[in-house]
Structures are given as structure tokens and as C-alpha cells.
Amino acid sequence: MSVGEWALPFWSDQFKALGVHRCFERIRGMDDESVKHVPRLDAHAHLTEDRFWPKVARESLKQALDSGTVDHVIFGGTHPLEWARQIELKAHFGARVSLVVGLHPWWILDRSDQEIDHDLGLLESLLADHSHPIFAVGETGLDFFRAKTIQQKKAQEHAFRFQIKLAQSYHKPFVVHAVRSVGRCLEILREEVPFGLMSGWPVLWHRFSGSFDQAQEILKHTDSIFSFRPQDIKKPTVISVWNQLPPDRRLLESDGDPTIF
Numbered sequence: 422m423s424v425g426e427w428a429l430p431f432w433s434d435q436f437k438a439l440g441v442h443r444c445f446e447r448i449r450g451m452d453d454e455s456v457k458h459v460p461r462l463d464a465h466a467h468l469t470e471d472r473f474w475p476k477v478a479r480e481s482l483k484q485a486l487d488s489g490t491v492d493h494v495i496f497g498g499t500h501p502l503e504w505a506r507q508i509e510l511k512a513h514f515g516a517r518v519s520l521v522v523g524l525h526p527w528w529i530l531d532r533s534d535q536e537i538d539h540d541l542g543l544l545e546s547l548l549a550d551h552s553h554p555i556f557a558v559g560e561t562g563l564d565f566f567r568a569k570t571i572q573q574k575k576a577q578e579h580a581f582r583f584q585i586k587l588a589q590s591y592h593k594p595f596v597v598h599a600v601r602s603v604g605r606c607l608e609i610l611r612e613e614v615p616f617g618l619m620s621g622w623p624v625l626w627h628r629f630s631g632s633f634d635q636a637q638e639i640l641k642h643t644d645s646i647f648s649f650r651p652q653d654i655k656k657p658t659v660i661s662v663w664n665q666l667p668p669d670r671r672l673l674e675s676d677g678d679p680t681i682f
């Protein structure tokens with residue numbers, strides 16, 4: 422499966438033929454005729470946070486989609502209550518949004534092992550239930566900026582490994598959050614996923630903060646794509662990674678409210 426096929430299964434055949442990269446050219450303001458009708462994607466949005474819920478979430482999503490700021494929004498999953506909110510938005514916005522469910526590494530920080538396992542069980546039940554069209558598992562991963570204790574790092578790693586297995590067994594794309602931990606995340610992915618299953622398994626590294634060398638290493642072993650916030654593409658380190666990545670391996674994300682585009 423090519424990156425274009427997994428990243429945008431919801432787009433028309435015509436769009437797939439155009440290629441994923443065209444959608445951010447459009448978002449980046451390259452509004453020439455050739456990209457005028459290319460759909461625009463927010464690869465990672467969080468509208469279900471308490472500060473947006475419910476009024477701002479519904480209104481800004483409606484505004485972003487109706488005005489054509491974006492044509493499709495992929496959410497980033499954080500915790501069980503938040504998954505329910507995504508499902509509510511999906512009921513309203515239908516095929517224009519994609520559900521991503523998982524336990525965020527920040528969510529894990531203040532929770533006991535039992536609470537984490539309980540939530541991972543809920544995640545597994547949601548995937549097994551098949552009543553909701555779940556697009557991907559995530560966001561999950563390691564955040565070594567936020568996790569200060571060995572216990573917190575271990576808990577993040579446990580949840581990360583569990584969610585890798587879930588994504589694999591339910592054949593779902595996977596969304597990774599890696600802060601100061603890109604190398605370790607890749608190491609764990611390689612430990613958990615047999616080499617033969619890695620190729621063709623879509624992994625999105627959201628708000629990627631690693632180096633281009635790390636991105637190359639990731640691409641050597643996985644079928645990955647990387648997403649970035651427009652405001653971060655002004656930082657020299659991020660610009661350099663963005664410019665060196667093949668266009669069909671990069672996407673834009675709001676990591677918040679898609680009206681920012």
C-alpha cells in the first residue's frame with residue numbers, strides 16, 4: 422500500500438491520483454489553478470479538549486469545513502472521554518472527519534498502572550466493537566520532556582507497546598507522539614513489529630521534532646509519514662527537515678483548531 426492510499430483512504434480516486442503532497446501546497450497558500458480543487462487536510466487536530474468542548478469544537482469545525490479552510494480533519498486521540506467526543510463529532514460531520522483513538526503519553530503521567538490498563542482495555546473493546554469507523558490508533562508514544570520519573574517513562578512505554586500491538590492486530594494506521602524520544606520510539610516499534618509486517622503499516626509521526634537523519638532512519642524501517650504545524654515550519658531546524666523530506670511524506674496539522682489555516 423502506498424502512503425497516499427493509507428493516508429487518505431477517504432479521498433476521491435481523483436485526489437489519490439493527484440498525490441497527498443498537493444493538499445499542503447494548497448494549505449501553504451499556493452493557490453494557483455492547478456491546485457484549486459485539491460482537498461485540504463488537517464492531519465492532526467484536537468478539538469475535543471475541555472477548553473474547546475463542546476461549543477467551540479462544533480463551531481470551529483463547522484466553520485473550517487464549510488468555508489473550505491480544510492476539507493478533512495483527522496483527530497488525535499488522548500483518553501476515553503475524549504474518544505466519545507470524537508464519536509459525537511463524527512456523528513455530525515460524517516466522512517469529513519476521521520477518528521483516531523488512543524492513550525496520549527501525557528494522559529498516562531498521573532495515572533496508576535491499574536488505571537492505565539483499564540483504559541487500554543476500553544481501547545481494545547472500542548476497536549473490537551466495530552460499531553464506529555475508527556481510522557487509526559493513537560496518539561501514543563513517549564514524551565521524555567514531560568515524563569520526569571522512571572515510573573512515568575515505564576508507564577508510557579508499556580502503553581505504547583500495547584497500542585502498537587492493538588494497531589497491528591486491528592490493521593489500523595498508527596499515530597506517534599515522540600518528544601525527545603524519536604530514537605527510542607523507533608527502537609520499540611522495531612522490537613514489537615516483525616520486519617515483514619512493518620512495510621505497508623502506516624505510521625504518522627505527528628508534530629515531528631526529530632532531525633532529518635532520524636527521519637531517514639525511520640523511513641528505512643517503516644512506512645511513515647510526518648506532519649508539522651505551519652507555525653513550526655518557521656524554525657530553522659524544522660524548515661530543514663521539511664525541505665529535505667520527500668513531498669509525499671509530509672503533511673500539515675493544526676494540533677489544535679483547524680481554523681488556524
Ligand SMILES: [Zn+2]
Nearest residue numbers: 467497560676
Ligand atoms: Zn496531538
